[in-house]
Every structure is written in structure tokens, then in C-alpha cells.
Amino acid sequence: MIQSPIFEVAVDGMHSIQIPEHIALDFIDKGHKRVRVVATFGGKNLAFYAALNRWKNGTYSIMFSKNKQKELGIFPNDYFELQFFEDTSKYGVEVPEEFEAVVLSDYEAYQIFESFTKGKQRGIIYMIDRFKNSQKRIDKTLLLCENLKRGIRDNKDLLKPL
Numbered sequence: 640m641i642q643s644p645i646f647e648v649a650v651d652g653m654h655s656i657q658i659p660e661h662i663a664l665d666f667i668d669k670g671h672k673r674v675r676v677v678a679t680f681g682g683k684n685l686a687f688y689a690a691l692n693r694w695k696n697g698t699y700s701i702m703f704s705k706n707k708q709k710e711l712g713i714f715p716n717d718y719f720e721l722q723f724f725e726d727t728s729k730y731g732v733e734v735p736e737e738f739e740a741v742v743l744s745d746y747e748a749y750q751i752f753e754s755f756t757k758g759k760q761r762g763i764i765y766m767i768d769r770f771k772n773s774q775k776r777i778d779k780t781l782l783l784c785e786n787l788k789r790g791i792r793d794n795k796d797l798l799k800p801l
Contacts, residue, residue, distance in 0.1 A: 641669060643723040645679075649716060650708060655700045656721070663691050663699035666723060673731040676701065680711045680719035688732050730760050738767045741780040748784035762794055 643662045651657045666674055671691075678685045689701035713719055728734075742749050752760065763783065770776045779798050786797050 640727070641666060641671065641725040643721075645720050645722045647718050648721050649718050650703060650713065651700065654702055654704050654708070656703045658691065658699040658701060658721075660697075660699060662723065663693075666725070667691060667693075669725075671725055673726045674701075675724040675726050675728070677722045677724070678703075678707070678711055678719060679721075680713055680717065683711050685711050688726060688728065690731075730764060731757060732761045732764050733768070734764055735768050735776050737773055737776040738764060738780045741777060741784060745784045745788075748787045751787040759794075763797065766794065766798060 643665060646659060646662060648656050648658070666672075673688060673690050676687055676689050678687075685707060687707065689703075692700050692702075694700065708714075711719065742752055752763065755763070767776050767780055767783065770779055782800060783797050786799070786801075789801070791797055
């Protein structure tokens with residue numbers, strides 16, 4: 640498994656972190672555009688998945704949302720530590736167990752879901768994961784499966800009841 644050394648960073652702008660080129664290239668050169676990230680600040684750790692983005696000026700960055708900053712207690716100009724790991728997940732994101740159980744129990748919906756691009760799959764998983772209540776995630780995933788089988792493909796309509 641590929642992993643980076645621990646390195647120090649700060650938030651650049653509102654929600655971006657500049658990544659040293661040599662660290663980004665260690666992963667990109669081996670075909671890994673997505674990474675699992677562990678951020679550490681003030682004794683707290685936060686693990687998440689991110690895409691390595693290359694900008695026109697040749698620099699690399701990852702997105703680091705305001706929610707993640709708040710969760711770690713990071714303020715502008717704070718330095719904190721990151722470490723990257725090879726993303727070995729199927730979809731490039733943590734999958735809620737309720738989503739996985741429901742989708743795997745509905746073969747037709749699973750086949751439709753699997754036919755989507757990785758980005759669309761991640762977007763759908765994020766839509767379900769935003770619900771904090773386990774039963775709500777189950778209910779929304781059941782609705783998602785029914786809508787997929789009805790032919791609905793637009794993300795904004797996937798969780799709408801008919």
C-alpha cells in the first residue's frame with residue numbers, strides 16, 4: 640500500500656489545500672488520482688477521501704470543506720498535518736452500511752447503480768450519507784432504488800417520492 644510521509648499544510652483560500660508536487664506525483668504516477676487522507680490538528684484526527692486536482696499553473700491541491708475545518712477546529716492560517724494513503728475503496732468514498740445493505744438486496748437497482756460513472760456513484764453515496772439518522776438513510780436508499788428502476792437518472796430527482 641502506498642502512503643505518504645506526514646506533511647504540514649494550511650488551508651489555501653476558503654476550502655483548498657496545496658499539496659507538495661512530489662507527494663501528489665507519488666500517487667498520480669502510480670495511477671491513483673484519489674487518496675484517503677488523514678488530517679491531524681490539536682490531538683484530533685479526521686479521515687476522508689479526496690481527489691488530487693492539478694491546476695493550470697501546475698500545482699496540486701485537494702478540497703477541504705468548511706465542515707471538515709470546523710470538525711478539526713482549524714482556523715485560517717493554522718498549520719496542521721496530513722498524510723495520504725492509497726485509496727483501496729470501491730467507490731472512492733466511505734459507503735454507509737445501510738446504503739450498501741439495501742442496494743445489494745435489490746439486484747436490478749444495484750446493476751443500474753454499477754452502470755454509472757464513479758463520480759456519479761460517489762455523488763449518490765454522498766446524497767445518502769448526509770442523513771445522520773440510520774433509518775432515514777435506509778428509507779432514502781429504498782426510495783433511490785425504486786426511482787432508479789423507474790428510469791430516473793437526474794440526481795436532483797433521485798430522492799424525490801413520486
